[in-house]
Amino acid sequence: MNEVLQGRDASPRRPGCGSGGRLGEASLPAPAPEGAGAPGFALTRNGHGSLLELSIGPQHPSTHGVFRMDVALDGERVVGLKPVFGYLHRNHEKIGENTTYLGSMPYTDRLDYFCSLTNNWAYALTVEKLAGLQPPPRAEYIRIITAELTRLQNHASLVGFLLQDMGAMGTPLMYAFREREKVLDLFESLTGARMMCNYMRFGGCRCDLPPGWLEQAKEVVDGFPRFLDELEALLSENEILLSRTQGVGVLPRELAVSAGITGPMLRASGVNYDIRKVDQYGIYDRFAFRVPMGDHGDVYDRYMIRVLEMRESLKILEAALRDIPEGPIVDPKAKLRGFRPKAGEVYGRIEAPKGELGFYLISDGSPQPYRYRVRPPSFINLTVLEDMCRGRHVADVVIILGSVDIVMGEVDR
């Protein structure tokens, strides 16, 4: 079951296309000496008088939310880059300490606001580990169906946004959003809301599938391969895409592992680590799917892996929609109100579309957690942004950031 699919090149790599090259050993960023100019930059004071410090500021159409990068440029080439965030910091973790376990569930929707159902699942999984609850099989199938649908619409949106950043002026984005609308309609008829679903409960799901939902879902899943074929025909051999993404933003394998990168970005660098296969949470062991991997670790590999992952998700969805059993939705031991798990701590994680989403809960026996921590994949994937961008042009910075796939709701919480 653990087959590995090599990221395929749609066309032969053009020689001399982007240096790619060694970005130095997997190393630490240079420490900031006392009294440096901009925070973290030792550059401007050291006599490198010709460096330009540019703040690709929080209000920017291509920065995927309120995100700032302080970039030090030598002409057009990036010499240093410091990401600055915290503009969307809502102190979700402190809210979690003052709210009951159930009350935190709607707040988890708003972490990675594209993928609210996987956020819900990660939190529900963690609390179930803490309290020893076991969801029934039908609930597990529903969770997998919704999680893979979420992965589909997230990867489709990401491809759209990446192309938008490259200047494709919205065409791939609108095609992706057309498919995304179908998935969001499914979520609306199931949970009541398109994005802030608040659907998982501890021990199962909130409500059962409405009549006709499975057929609608099957229709969406059957229509998706046509969209993927059209998307690949539109994009994967496009010369502009190839020359702008191949060899750009290379992330070496050792750096990726050391920096705690997870998700498609890690697999693009050639590391076979997919939490669905490693931890086998839920009932993923019943599904046959492959894990796409890349061997160059550049932006093109990350884009290609997301397209391939969409195809693998379709396989899981077809199997799940076919095999879903009848039965109850919630573990009968679960309580909605007055939920007080035993004192202790737990760390639960899932493979969210962006990477490893983990929740760390410390309970002290009261209805509110003592410590509630979200391990956000986008936040940690940004660690290597500087290493990937050093030596590239400013235009590449935007594309590399687009391929990291960040959502500020998760980075800042």
Place this chain on the structure above:
Amino acid sequence: MALKLDELKPRVEAAVPGAALQIVPNPIPGGQPSLLVDNAHALEVARFLRDDPALRLDYASNVTGVDWLDTVLQEKHKVKQVVEGVEREIEETTEVKRPGYLEVVYHLYSMELKHGPLVLRLRTGNRTDQVSVPSLTPVWRGAEFQEREVYDLYGVVFDGHPDLRRILMWEGFKDYPMRKDYVEPDDYEYEPTPHDEVMEKAKGHYPAQHGV
């Protein structure tokens, strides 16, 4: 697969002489216990955990801070006492003051060997002046941003961190928001909504504009 701490502890102690390790239990059923390391040897223990061929814990998944306030623990122990001429064992509860400290918790996994997690804990001396622990960023680069976040929100100073400054709060922010004794300021710049209590608070700060 979780790692067995009882087998691990003696190997770590053999590899890093002088390290004071302690296993912190986890009361929930099936709970993973954690390894508490003293600050002086934390870096060496971390290097051993990452490089040892049987462990290869090369992936620091999660770095968290936890704030433990000064608490009073009730400890029960049996005491032999003579009651009515018969020696009996009576349970006595004594109150033990436990001073507060800040804790940094690392969850370590292995991407190579696909096992884990190993939960590593580092503790500071107290919550006021001895708040530094060694930074494990030289061992796992992924700890860089997360340790900055622990510094920002809890005030734990990481010695040896390449770039320790605030990450989520803005430069020049005072105090540490995630601490349990944090008092939030009430002079936010925010929209007063019609809800009474909020309106009263807002009126206090913007006297010229009330009447909205």
Place this chain on the structure above:
Amino acid sequence: MSAPLLGQGIIKGLVETARNFVGSYVEKDRLTTVQYPEERVPQKEAARNFPFLVYDGEDWEKGLRCVACCICEKECPPQCIYIVKDTARKPDYLGKLQFQPKVFDIDTSVCMSCQICVEVCPFDAIKMDVEYELSTGNRFDGLLQRKAQLAKPNQYFHKIHPAEAAEVDGRLDAEKAKAEAKAKAAAAAKAAAG
């Protein structure tokens, strides 16, 4: 593999674009927008926006199902509900005397439509509305909704969520029938004993 012609990939992409462009006039599937506000996409059965209070019958004050138990106020994550219990009691649909809310405010600028209040209400008194065209002329006008604004009849509930309303009505009718049967049995027992 022979080297592709320069521009071949772009031309392939343009063919796709043309197919989608022409197709949007021909296939319904490719055109996903509607001319709002003349055309509207029909709401799903389960859709939710802000909560409202249900009342049975014609009189909204007498028929209000809410008994001011304050469970929704406690469970609401952002604490947007504000209830003040009234000392006067009124009979509910079973005839039992219940409390009622004197003040029931929902601050819609705080409410995040999470539906937890609906889930925990033991009396089916608060349900989710689907109204989304809520703009007013004044900035703060529609934000704090009081009891009178929130109370809407059961017929409205049937209109927006037919399946859910039917299920709730079925359950409440069954409860009423059970209570009546019990009362009849008790009266019969009393008549037989007396």
